[in-house]
Amino acid sequence: MKFRIALLALAICCPIAYAQPSPGTMGTKAAPAEVYDHLLSNLQREIVGAADAMPADKYNFAPTQGxxxxxxTFGEQVRHLAESxxxxxxxxxAPNYVDPKSIEKLTSKxxxxxxxxxxxxxxxxxxxxxxxxxxxxxMGARKQTRAGIAAFSMAHSMDHYGQLVEYLRMNGIIPPASRKSGM
Structure with a gap:
C-alpha cells in the first residue's frame, strides 16, 4: 500500500515537473493533455515491452514457491491492465470503448x-x-477529476508493471527497460 501511495504521489508530481518551462520558454504553459499523454506514452512503452518479452508459453506463469x-498469472496481469x-x-x-468483460475471456498472448x-x-x-x-x-458522484483519474491510473499500472517485472525475472528474462543499449 505504501508503494502505491508513493507512486500516486509521483504520478501527481511528475506532470508538474514536466510542465515547468525550460529557461528559453519561461511563462509558456503546457497543455494538460500533452503532459499526461507524454507520461502515458512512457508507461505504455515499459508495460507493452514487458508484456511482449514474456514468451507465449509462459503467459500462464504464476509463482508457486512461497x-x-x-x-x-502473467497473462491475467496483462489482461487486467487492458481492462483497467x-x-x-x-x-x-473517447471513441472505441470496449467492455472490459470481453477481455476477461482472452487466453492467447x-x-x-x-x-x-x-x-x-x-x-x-x-x-x-x-x-x-x-x-x-x-466528474461523477465520486467527485474525481480527469487529472486525478489519469494520475491514479498510471500509479495503478506501475504497481502491476512491477509484478510483470518480477514474473519476467523469475523466468530468467531481463525486462526490456532494464536492458543496456546494444544487448
Whole structure:
C-alpha cells in the first residue's frame, strides 16, 4: 500500500515537473493533455515491452514457491491492465470503448497483446480530451477529476508493471527497460 501511495504521489508530481518551462520558454504553459499523454506514452512503452518479452508459453506463469496462492498469472496481469484502461477512461468521451468483460475471456498472448495495445490507444484518445479548463473539474458522484483519474491510473499500472517485472525475472528474462543499449 505504501508503494502505491508513493507512486500516486509521483504520478501527481511528475506532470508538474514536466510542465515547468525550460529557461528559453519561461511563462509558456503546457497543455494538460500533452503532459499526461507524454507520461502515458512512457508507461505504455515499459508495460507493452514487458508484456511482449514474456514468451507465449509462459503467459500462464504464476509463482508457486512461497505465499503466492491465488495470484494472477502473467497473462491475467496483462489482461487486467487492458481492462483497467477502459475502466478508468470510459466516461471521458473517447471513441472505441470496449467492455472490459470481453477481455476477461482472452487466453492467447496475441489476443491479450492486441487488447493491451488497443486499450492504450483508447487511453491516449481519452487523455487528449483533457484541457486546462476540464482537468480539475469534478466528474461523477465520486467527485474525481480527469487529472486525478489519469494520475491514479498510471500509479495503478506501475504497481502491476512491477509484478510483470518480477514474473519476467523469475523466468530468467531481463525486462526490456532494464536492458543496456546494444544487448
Amino acid at each position: 505465499d503466492f496462492k491465488g495470484v494472477r 484502461n477502459y475502466n478508468y477512461f470510459k466516461d471521458w468521451g 496475441d489476443d491479450i497483446m492486441k487488447a493491451l495495445r488497443d486499450s492504450y490507444a483508447f487511453a491516449h484518445a481519452a487523455m487528449n480530451t483533457m484541457t486546462a479548463d476540464n482537468a480539475f473539474e469534478q
